[in-house]
Amino acid sequence: MKLAQRWIRWRNRSLWTDPVRRVRTLESFAATEDDGGKDLLAAAKRILDADLRRHIQRHAEDEVRHASLFRGRAAELRSEAGLGVRRDEESGRAFDLIESRRGAGHDRHSATMCDELGEVAYVAMLHVAEQRARDLFEVHQSLLEHDPETRAVFEQILRDENYHVAYTSKFLDDWQAQGRGAEVVSALSAAKSSRFLGAWKRLGLRSGAGFSQVLLLVMYWTVLLPFGVLSRCMRRPPAAAEVQSASKLGSQY
Amino acid sequence: MRILGIGAFHSDAAAALIDGDRVVAASSEGAFSRLPHDPAFPIRAIRFCLQHGGVVARDLDRVVFYEKPLRKFERVLATQMQAFPRSARSFARSAFAWLGDRLWIKHHIARQLAVEQSRIVFTEQASAAATYAFATSPFEAAAVLVVDDAAEWATTTIGRAGPEGLELLWESRFPHSLGYVASAITQYLGFVPGADEGLVEALGAHGTPCYAGVLGELVPSVGGGFTVCQRSFRFGFDSDRLFDAALVEQLGPARNPGEALLGGASGGTRHADIAASLQVVLEERVLELARATHRRVPVDDLCLSGALARNSRVLARLRGEGPFRRVHSPPVPGKAGAAIGCALYALHADRGTLVRSIGHAIGEPVDDRAEDGASPLPEGVTAPAALLQRLLAGERVAWVRGRMEFGPHSWGHRSLFASARGQLARSALLAAVQHVESFAPCRLALPRAAAAEFVEMDGVLGAPGGPLRLKARDALRDAAPSAIEPDDTVWLHLVDPQDDPDLHSILVAIGEQQGLPALLHADFALRGASIVRSEVEAVDAFRRSALDALVVQSRVYEAAGRRAT
Numbered sequence: 001m002k003l004a005q006r007w008i009r010w011r012n013r014s015l016w017t018d019p020v021r022r023v024r025t026l027e028s029f030a031a032t033e034d035d036g037g038k039d040l041l042a043a044a045k046r047i048l049d050a051d052l053r054r055h056i057q058r059h060a061e062d063e064v065r066h067a068s069l070f071r072g073r074a075a076e077l078r079s080e081a082g083l084g085v086r087r088d089e090e091s092g093r094a095f096d097l098i099e100s101r102r103g104a105g106h107d108r109h110s111a112t113m114c115d116e117l118g119e120v121a122y123v124a125m126l127h128v129a130e131q132r133a134r135d136l137f138e139v140h141q142s143l144l145e146h147d148p149e150t151r152a153v154f155e156q157i158l159r160d161e162n163y164h165v166a167y168t169s170k171f172l173d174d175w176q177a178q179g180r181g182a183e184v185v186s187a188l189s190a191a192k193s194s195r196f197l198g199a200w201k202r203l204g205l206r207s208g209a210g211f212s213q214v215l216l217l218v219m220y221w222t223v224l225l226p227f228g229v230l231s232r233c234m235r236r237p238p239a240a241a242e243v244q245s246a247s248k249l250g251s252q253y
Numbered sequence: 254m255r256i257l258g259i260g261a262f263h264s265d266a267a268a269a270l271i272d273g274d275r276v277v278a279a280s281s282e283g284a285f286s287r288l289p290h291d292p293a294f295p296i297r298a299i300r301f302c303l304q305h306g307g308v309v310a311r312d313l314d315r316v317v318f319y320e321k322p323l324r325k326f327e328r329v330l331a332t333q334m335q336a337f338p339r340s341a342r343s344f345a346r347s348a349f350a351w352l353g354d355r356l357w358i359k360h361h362i363a364r365q366l367a368v369e370q371s372r373i374v375f376t377e378q379a380s381a382a383a384t385y386a387f388a389t390s391p392f393e394a395a396a397v398l399v400v401d402d403a404a405e406w407a408t409t410t411i412g413r414a415g416p417e418g419l420e421l422l423w424e425s426r427f428p429h430s431l432g433y434v435a436s437a438i439t440q441y442l443g444f445v446p447g448a449d450e451g452l453v454e455a456l457g458a459h460g461t462p463c464y465a466g467v468l469g470e471l472v473p474s475v476g477g478g479f480t481v482c483q484r485s486f487r488f489g490f491d492s493d494r495l496f497d498a499a500l501v502e503q504l505g506p507a508r509n510p511g512e513a514l515l516g517g518a519s520g521g522t523r524h525a526d527i528a529a530s531l532q533v534v535l536e537e538r539v540l541e542l543a544r545a546t547h548r549r550v551p552v553d554d555l556c557l558s559g560a561l562a563r564n565s566r567v568l569a570r571l572r573g574e575g576p577f578r579r580v581h582s583p584p585v586p587g588k589a590g591a592a593i594g595c596a597l598y599a600l601h602a603d604r605g606t607l608v609r610s611i612g613h614a615i616g617e618p619v620d621d622r623a624e625d626g627a628s629p630l631p632e633g634v635t636a637p638a639a640l641l642q643r644l645l646a647g648e649r650v651a652w653v654r655g656r657m658e659f660g661p662h663s664w665g666h667r668s669l670f671a672s673a674r675g676q677l678a679r680s681a682l683l684a685a686v687q688h689v690e691s692f693a694p695c696r697l698a699l700p701r702a703a704a705a706e707f708v709e710m711d712g713v714l715g716a717p718g719g720p721l722r723l724k725a726r727d728a729l730r731d732a733a734p735s736a737i738e739p740d741d742t743v744w745l746h747l748v749d750p751q752d753d754p755d756l757h758s759i760l761v762a763i764g765e766q767q768g769l770p771a772l773l774h775a776d777f778a779l780r781g782a783s784i785v786r787s788e789v790e791a792v793d794a795f796r797r798s799a800l801d802a803l804v805v806q807s808r809v810y811e812a813a814g815r816r817a818t
Contacts, residue, residue, distance in 0.1 A: 038797070041796075041797070042796075045796065046625070075511075078509070209349065212353070214345075216344065216352075217341060217342075220341050221341070224334065224344075227334055227337075228337025228338065231331070232337055236335070239426060239429040239475065239478065239479075240409075240423065240424065240425045240426065240429070242422065242423055243412075243422055243423060246377070246420075246421065247324075249317075249376065249602055250374050250375075251321070251375065252324075253323040253327075
């Protein structure tokens with residue numbers, strides 16, 4: 001097992017034993033696959049090479065099927081575990097101060113991504129993403145010995161992921177053989193580094209947000225505790241009141 | 254004078270630009286980010302407004318933010334402390350967001366736009382919402398009622414507006430919020446709070462209000478206003494989970510998203526009964542608020558704004574039973590409208606000018622670039638003529654033209670149309686864009702001049718855009734049964750020839766051919782997505798839909814397997 005896979009395995013060691021996290025993870029995978037399917041479908045319509053278009057169309061269909069498999073298994077587990085109302089999906093994500101909203105959990109659909117990147121860069125990006133997805137799913141599958149039904153879902157999906165890695169690899173090899181080696185190497189390196197930078201940014205965001213929230217929680221139970229107790233004892237302000245006067249435009253209060 | 258209005262951080266973040274005495278551009282951030290109700294700082298919308306208006310940020314005389322951040326932070330802190338110790342987790346989350354950037358919004362705007370801080374000003378949300386409502390109304394003077402979810406402290410505000418300006422008189426304060434009660438029940442019913450309240454309103458038409466007593470006790474009426482029982486709701490301190498276990502004890506288990514709607518009283522469903530009960534309570538409380546407003550401001554006309562002004566049945570009840578002779582609701586009564594409102598308010602405060610003519614097609618225009626698969630319309634055939642031909646043939650057609658409309662609904666520029674005839678016409682149209690709820694609402698477009706023949710038009714205002722729900726007459730019941738809700742009402746889009754001559758001509762021609770000058774009309778958006786903005790987005794959404802054709806400007810796209818025009 002690769003080092004990265006070991007790390008993923010260690011990080012997710014308790015994921016599949018917690019019924020709530022198990023359901024949420026499967027639902028999140030379903031949403032990601034769904035989004036990916038839409039992106040690919042849009043891209044397929046804009047690809048000129050008929051052979052590549054056919055592969056991408058099949059890839060898109062696979063992603064939609066994967067979404068349905070994940071969603072179906074999540075629904076079964078949700079029902080088995082008797083889980084209540086699903087909380088707002090976004091509530092568990094780190095707050096993105098740059099965007100001033102919770103970070104988008106999945107890549108949002110962009111109908112023009114293929115146009116923006118070009119075919120080589122797009123396929124390189126797909127190749128890197130699919131390799132990572134395959135590694136990730138292999139780890140998850142290995143953690144699911146106690147849950148044969150969910151394991152079977154991953155097995156089925158992994159077969160497709162292998163095909164996705166293989167066809168993208170074939171196209172990249174073909175382009176290299178046609179004398180576009182530098183373009184392919186540069187596209188692969190850009191795809192890998194953009195994933196690395198993205199992961200680095202997410203890590204920073206998550207750890208920063210997590211650390212700040214822990215500090216605020218500590219403050220809540222120490223500094224703010226007397227104020228909290230006091231405010232519970234105080235009379236509540238009236239539910240309605242006359243408006244005294246309009247505040248000045250320049251004032252933030 | 255050039256003023257940029259900005260609204261952000263709650264829902265429907267938006268920006269609007271006033272140049273001179275005209276609103277030249279406005280857009281929500283969600284139109285660009287493709288996230289419906291996107292609350293993020295609307296930098297893309299701002300860029301569009303400035304670019305479209307031909308203005309660089311340093312030339313702006315004022316940049317107006319639509320709320321008072323310090324006052325709102327005070328409210329957030331106070332309500333978190335009042336909920337101690339239940340608010341521990343939500344405090345950490347909200348304090349992080351506030352201390353992280355919302356408190357520093359003035360610096361953020363100055364840095365993003367490179368404008369001096371002295372040009373950045375702040376209005377109250379209620380003032381912004383009320384100003385926008387009045388500015389879009391045809392009234393010389395009017396009472397104003399804003400019934401929202403949350404602003405700084407105010408959730409509901411009564412005021413008066415006229416040529417001399419706006420005066421706010423009374424306010425109901427957070428956490429006593431009708432808008433949030435509606436959102437909490439929306440979440441309880443398994444829908445998305447802040448987005449699916451319209452679905453819950455539509456679901457209510459299929460139920461019996463047998464829980465109205467229980468819900469009414471949670472929102473008791475108090476001297477013309479109301480309070481909200483805090484034991485059953487959590488929205489006072491938690492923006493993720495809006496209802497508490499006490500509500501589940503009172504109403505039964507909450508519905509999970511995607512679950513079947515459960516059976517209940519009188520052949521409807523338990524969930525529909527709860528939605529119907531919520532609707533009754535909302536209508537009753539808003540009627541009481543309107544009466545209180547009339548006692549304070551005894552005039553003929555009312556402007557209703559805020560989240561509850563999107564509820565077409567509340568508006569219909571207010572028009573039918575309220576103390577005001579005429580009731581106006583703006584085209585964009587929520588937070589996005591307040592982005593225009595804050596700019597209008599600042600303009601009035603500075604110059605004493607109140608802009609009154611505000612179009613709603615003030616978004617991004619369609620770029621004239623055909624996508625793959627486009628066929629030009631045959632020589633001499635106009636887009637309305639092509640659309641008419643297809644609609645008469647029973648096709649479901651998307652139509653994209655001109656500038657995008659501002660607000661939660663499209664009024665013809667990014668729309669879907671289909672014949673209104675047949676029992677299943679509505680569900681077929683909505684299913685084509687992936688809607689799975691059979692009760693999802695859909696408008697009926699009718700020429701205003703012909704409307705009285707099909708619906709009860711007494712006392713209806715001419716202002717376009719606001720939600721309009723009227724009682725159907727027998728002629729409509731027979732001709733367009735799928736457009737009529739179980740409560741015998743229909744959600745209308747009245748079309749005037751001077752506002753939209755193309756759509757008007759199509760409706761008239763359909764009337765001449767088929768007897769009913771009406772079309773089913775829905776937003777061109779796939780389920781869960783924003784309304785399409787550009788041609789590339791329109792073509793992409795069309796390919797994912799089951800629609801028969803897409804007409805963009807003078808081009809047509811056919812569904813796969815159909816012959817080209």
